[in-house]
Amino acid sequence: MASGLVEYEEAAPEVRAVYDDIMTTRRIDKVNNFWKALAMHPPTLKRTWESLKEVMAPGALDPLVKEMVYLAVSTTNGCGYCIASHSVAARKAGMTDAMLGELLAVVGMANETNRLATGLQVPIDEAFRRQG
Amino acid sequence: MASGLVEYEEAAPEVRAVYDDIMTTRRIDKVNNFWKALAMHPPTLKRTWESLKEVMAPGALDPLVKEMVYLAVSTTNGCGYCIASHSVAARKAGMTDAMLGELLAVVGMANETNRLATGLQVPIDEAFRRQG
Amino acid sequence: MASGLVEYEEAAPEVRAVYDDIMTTRRIDKVNNFWKALAMHPPTLKRTWESLKEVMAPGALDPLVKEMVYLAVSTTNGCGYCIASHSVAARKAGMTDAMLGELLAVVGMANETNRLATGLQVPIDEAFRRQG
């Protein structure tokens, strides 16, 4: 209802151009449902893809770390689609069972201690205060 | 009101034992407010510290990656105390400005695309479905 | 398990009265599953409906804006049921594809910049501080 999925064959040229760039950049031969759904609003499709391409490129952090951070955030937010797709992406980037196990252990502990610190209204230590 | 901070001098032996282990493990000479606040309930102090020590130890993921994941989750949840303390911890573990910049860029994009995928009710691709 | 759905035919008089008011107010001939589930606790059904009727009525904001705000919040929280039902409601109130596209773009950007501001511990500008 919110939107349908725009297949390549029926896509407008501006949408096809984004699909083509996604497939070329990622060396794949079809795009995920996420992009097909975003295509209902071509400016958002284009902007989101270009931002994501820039942000997820190798840099000071390597792509596997970035994929694991993506998975950590998606897990914290409970986004089912994102967990499914980024679990696969992280696996492709080299994540092992042991790495996933430790990643989720950290995500779980952080969610737990976030609430302990918040619920106890713990004042920030002087040593942690921001320097302007 | 929720609790006070338990200083080492006034702490019960079971609390002191945890403080001592924190200081020894982390090679520091005083504990953060987080632990002093948790000490209002000694079983939670002990259990939380032991879990955290196990989870944050080097393993399949290195400590810097674990600290950055902690920061990513704390940022997503908006825990001010945790962001302040884990920003410092990540810096100590080697996080540079460029790494922090990329980390927050990924955290921001994940939070954005989580909502795009959710709001558009994107169906999970067959290829991403869980294998039992 | 948590509850079943209470159909009109089996509903107690106090529940039927609420169902009748929902159908009359919204000019529809059956109520959604949300109300049928809430009917497991009649006081919550009645209070929730009366609050919602008051809050969503035309006022300083028009009903379409209210429906889009509802959808923005439901998307941020990841409530699948609410996204499905309020997407339909917003469409009925006049939301076009272009409006949905822009709405989700704003929702996505807000979720992204919320974390950038939080993760960087940005101090509130003096100009934004609350006047008492």
Place this chain on the structure above:
Amino acid sequence: MASGLVEYEEAAPEVRAVYDDIMTTRRIDKVNNFWKALAMHPPTLKRTWESLKEVMAPGALDPLVKEMVYLAVSTTNGCGYCIASHSVAARKAGMTDAMLGELLAVVGMANETNRLATGLQVPIDEAFRRQG
């Protein structure tokens, strides 16, 4: 900026009527800042107070349990104001240090296991499925 606080002396009659009912019901002689802020929109003040009065009254659950649930939710959401005010309210209703310690331990564990279950995409057991 978002709003100021409406003091009793300057309040319109409809606002004073709500303030009076709050003070009478709770046997206190002044209202909290929460109500003074809500008074910037009298219909929201009145509706919120009436709902809260109904919801927090003794019933199948006793007031202390209700206050602790309120604190659990506020802690999960990270609402600083709400944690501060409901910590005090729960103390007044009889919450001891040991009870607060156990409450936060449960809140922390639930936040942790919520993410473990979500991140691992655990399928719901047949035995837990909802019966219609």
Place this chain on the structure above:
Amino acid sequence: MASGLVEYEEAAPEVRAVYDDIMTTRRIDKVNNFWKALAMHPPTLKRTWESLKEVMAPGALDPLVKEMVYLAVSTTNGCGYCIASHSVAARKAGMTDAMLGELLAVVGMANETNRLATGLQVPIDEAFRRQG
């Protein structure tokens, strides 16, 4: 993809030992999918179970209250698996329809007023401020 479910028959001895303790402690004859999924990382399985066993044991709060708090947090976070499993657990611990109705009413109101307090940037009353 993220993980499979480890059945008892195929489980390593360290995993079986945890399964055995879960079944003995809870007087049941098979473990939930949650534990079978966690078993992909045995240290997390063991640590999580031991923490949960300690936290959910009777203490200053009774087990029914703890189950309801768990359900309140899981509902706030939108964890479908956790809501399904803890709804059943709370029922087993004695939660009636009326108790569930009141519980969700409190959870709903807390989520509502958390945002009203936050959105209006309500300053914390002096009387609620934390004493060090």
Place this chain on the structure above:
Amino acid sequence: MASGLVEYEEAAPEVRAVYDDIMTTRRIDKVNNFWKALAMHPPTLKRTWESLKEVMAPGALDPLVKEMVYLAVSTTNGCGYCIASHSVAARKAGMTDAMLGELLAVVGMANETNRLATGLQVPIDEAFRRQG
């Protein structure tokens, strides 16, 4: 600690170029702390500003509606900085007290009913199901 604020005078040319565009576009003579903090990572500063400029421009939705949606999301997430800055921005775009009151009433109700629908595990009505 996480970062400092980069003032115009000390900013690198690529940062100044963004600051200049912000000031020109918004017809203001200095940039907010948010941008000064983001400047610690120039690529994120530039990408975020360009995305925001595109997303918040007048389109199918007018700027006041967009600002109110931003405020609704920021309130739901509890981002203090964002609530402070977008409350001011919404006021400048024409938001009255009555509009803010109704906006927060909708935000509050949506947060409440999101949890009622989720906690009761309400199945999505056939009529709301997505058409592919």
